[in-house]
Amino acid sequence: MSMPTPRALKPRKQAQQARSLVTVDAVFEAAIQVLLSEGVPRLTTTRVAERAGVSVGTLYQYFPNKQALLYAVLQRHLSRVGDAVEVAARSVHHAPLATMVNVVVEAFVRVKTERVDEARALYRVASELDTVELVKSVGLRSNADLSAMLDTAADARFDDLALTAYMFSAAMVGPTRAMLEGSAPPKLLRALRGQLVSLCLGYLEREASRR
Amino acid sequence: MSMPTPRALKPRKQAQQARSLVTVDAVFEAAIQVLLSEGVPRLTTTRVAERAGVSVGTLYQYFPNKQALLYAVLQRHLSRVGDAVEVAARSVHHAPLATMVNVVVEAFVRVKTERVDEARALYRVASELDTVELVKSVGLRSNADLSAMLDTAADARFDDLALTAYMFSAAMVGPTRAMLEGSAPPKLLRALRGQLVSLCLGYLEREASRR
Amino acid sequence: MSMPTPRALKPRKQAQQARSLVTVDAVFEAAIQVLLSEGVPRLTTTRVAERAGVSVGTLYQYFPNKQALLYAVLQRHLSRVGDAVEVAARSVHHAPLATMVNVVVEAFVRVKTERVDEARALYRVASELDTVELVKSVGLRSNADLSAMLDTAADARFDDLALTAYMFSAAMVGPTRAMLEGSAPPKLLRALRGQLVSLCLGYLEREASRR
Amino acid sequence: MSMPTPRALKPRKQAQQARSLVTVDAVFEAAIQVLLSEGVPRLTTTRVAERAGVSVGTLYQYFPNKQALLYAVLQRHLSRVGDAVEVAARSVHHAPLATMVNVVVEAFVRVKTERVDEARALYRVASELDTVELVKSVGLRSNADLSAMLDTAADARFDDLALTAYMFSAAMVGPTRAMLEGSAPPKLLRALRGQLVSLCLGYLEREASRR
DNA sequence: CATGAATGAGGTTTCATTCAT
DNA sequence: TATGAATGAAACCTCATTCAT
Known part of the structure; x- marks a missing residue:
């Protein structure tokens, strides 16, 4: 069950608050949608944030970088x-x-x-x-x-x-x-x-x- | 036996002269090398050309775009x-x-x-x-x-x-x-x-x- | 009064915030300056941005491409x-x-x-x-x-x-x-x-x- | 009747031979065709040569550079x-x-x-x-x-x-x-x-x- | 002379990331 | 905390020009 996550890919917040959870989930879902509708090369953080209904800044509050999100x-x-x-x-x-x-x-x-x-x-x-x-x-x-x-x-x-x-x-x-x-x-x-x-x-x- | 290639991905020249054949093959090989050693995100046309020992321009004489090369x-x-x-x-x-x-x-x-x-x-x-x-x-x-x-x-x-x-x-x-x-x-x-x-x-x- | 702008040439943002307005105007002015001092062939987006005192990226936030800017x-x-x-x-x-x-x-x-x-x-x-x-x-x-x-x-x-x-x-x-x-x-x-x-x-x- | 041509724009050969004249004329005509069908930005020397039915090299035998041709x-x-x-x-x-x-x-x-x-x-x-x-x-x-x-x-x-x-x-x-x-x-x-x-x-x- | 493969500087555009508000 | 304007490195690609054949 344990797969040690590389440090650089660790989420930033443990997302324990209700609001956070909702946001993170929206971002996950958005990433999948974008992946499906646009493909890997067009999977940009801005697009994911947009689709998730949050700003890029917010996305970066939860994930230190794009890789971490996909990971x-x-x-x-x-x-x-x-x-x-x-x-x-x-x-x-x-x-x-x-x-x-x-x-x-x-x-x-x-x-x-x-x-x-x-x-x-x-x-x-x-x-x-x-x-x-x-x-x-x-x-x-x-x-x-x-x-x-x-x-x-x-x-x-x-x-x-x-x-x-x-x-x-x-x-x-x-x-x-x-x-x-x-x-x-x-x-x-x-x-x-x-x-x-x-x-x-x-x-x-x-x-x-x-x- | 034939699988019709989408027009946008068609090679540019048929590479019939000796020099051309060498070049194209070098590019093919270089693409594979780069893919292996650097991974997809770092597979750039410049890097492939460099590894193949030719200029980017040359690469683009044979392939209309990056996709076509990979294709x-x-x-x-x-x-x-x-x-x-x-x-x-x-x-x-x-x-x-x-x-x-x-x-x-x-x-x-x-x-x-x-x-x-x-x-x-x-x-x-x-x-x-x-x-x-x-x-x-x-x-x-x-x-x-x-x-x-x-x-x-x-x-x-x-x-x-x-x-x-x-x-x-x-x-x-x-x-x-x-x-x-x-x-x-x-x-x-x-x-x-x-x-x-x-x-x-x-x-x-x-x-x-x-x- | 209205002349419908082709979609590919439409500005990207309407530039409603104060900062934005300043930026867009600077870009406009810069485009004209470059046009006059350098001529059409040397009118590059980089040069326009530079002259306007912003980064290329910023220019592209307001115009989807060079044509759109000139338009x-x-x-x-x-x-x-x-x-x-x-x-x-x-x-x-x-x-x-x-x-x-x-x-x-x-x-x-x-x-x-x-x-x-x-x-x-x-x-x-x-x-x-x-x-x-x-x-x-x-x-x-x-x-x-x-x-x-x-x-x-x-x-x-x-x-x-x-x-x-x-x-x-x-x-x-x-x-x-x-x-x-x-x-x-x-x-x-x-x-x-x-x-x-x-x-x-x-x-x-x-x-x-x-x- | 005299308009002194800037040195850099002078044609290379005086094109006195019959063959030369034909070539130059074909190039002129090609340039006009390309200009009309493709527009200024796509007017390239290669394209003009192609349309004229000669190689780029030949074109450069008659004109020192692109400007000279247009001129x-x-x-x-x-x-x-x-x-x-x-x-x-x-x-x-x-x-x-x-x-x-x-x-x-x-x-x-x-x-x-x-x-x-x-x-x-x-x-x-x-x-x-x-x-x-x-x-x-x-x-x-x-x-x-x-x-x-x-x-x-x-x-x-x-x-x-x-x-x-x-x-x-x-x-x-x-x-x-x-x-x-x-x-x-x-x-x-x-x-x-x-x-x-x-x-x-x-x-x-x-x-x-x-x- | 003619050819066209090769060159590479330089142009356009994108996008991960930051930071003032 | 959330926002989104700004950044600029770096990717893709073109094209005037040269030169070995």
């Missing part, structure tokens, strides 16, 4: 995803493989899908070097959760748990990203959950059988 | 990948599923891996909006190739060929991207081929059995 | 001229021809002469293509005012009012421009008013007599 | 006009005023009108500082021609011959420019000659009568 937005999103995976994984310790896959995939797809625009917007930002570390750390966390889960599978055992968990994760993340980024037709999107289950379960069963 | 680099890379997949897929029409997967994955991993730096660099650029169309068109092409191949499988038949081909493709692309972007440890990278085969074959066998 | 300067000048002609023309409805010509020419020469440097500077800019529409629209307005006036002349009547008004206008504008652009000797400039009266009145009396 | 084009045009006026004026020495005006205006309008595009194009260039001298010198020459003519009028005498000739000239030039630049409707253009006669004759008769 925070991404962090919020990734935390949600990480949390969802973690909760799901914990809930099926000791269950059979099929159950595990169903539950985890279900949770993952749900959290990625309930705010499609957000997910889509953030893919555009996620390659900005500074965020690589963040993405990696969240990945590690999820891998750990999935490893721990797989290790308790009622009906399977894995030689290289870390590797298998990594691939499991990548098998969920990869096609999902492809679909969301490519603005895949709704038909595909609806099929996503089932397909991911098939993909992951097919893989895990193969790996397990190799025992 | 061209990406296009070259994607073409190579598309070509590799196409050739591989064609070579195993009417073979059994396992052969198909082995051959295609092998080709894909090879082409992505032989210029790891290039692949890695381009992921950073691929979100610059205008490239979405390009990525999509290459995706469509590969999907078509894979569909055609799968349709001839000696030992399997698929209900929704398009969907299955799409997932097959995504199952290769997704984890590969995750690994390259996240700068996965060499150990993982070496395992990639085998893991992808497992992933794709597991999936395809499941889907085929559902006949 | 605004020209518009301000032409509006003044148009206003002067309109007021003068209205004031002599129903008067004899000689009075009309005297009053209108007097007003025109006065307004063109009271800021000779401005007028001179703007001739240099007026050929930058996009301003053609502006010049034309101001011309139309003046022609209308002059037409309306001539139509009420106590001692004359005209067959083709529009044509006559057009020539009247051109007879004032043309030689004035020639003089100011050619930096005619002061002696000529002093004679301008009388000469223009002679020119216009001679013409109008000829046209009127042709009834 | 030459303008000079050619102004010479034609000056010549036409001179010939016309000489042909009516000792004639009555009305004849003089008719003949001179006729000549002037004809020469300006037979290549409307050229005239229109050159107005755009004529304010480029360096050309002011050129325009002025041609003006002086015409004024001298007109002065000499008016001085011999059979039925009129003028107090300030220089001033009167200047205004006569301006009365022809001004409205003509206004019409050509403003792309006046054909109807006006057809009326131009008659109107100019009326304008100039009205003026001259008034001035003559003031003896």
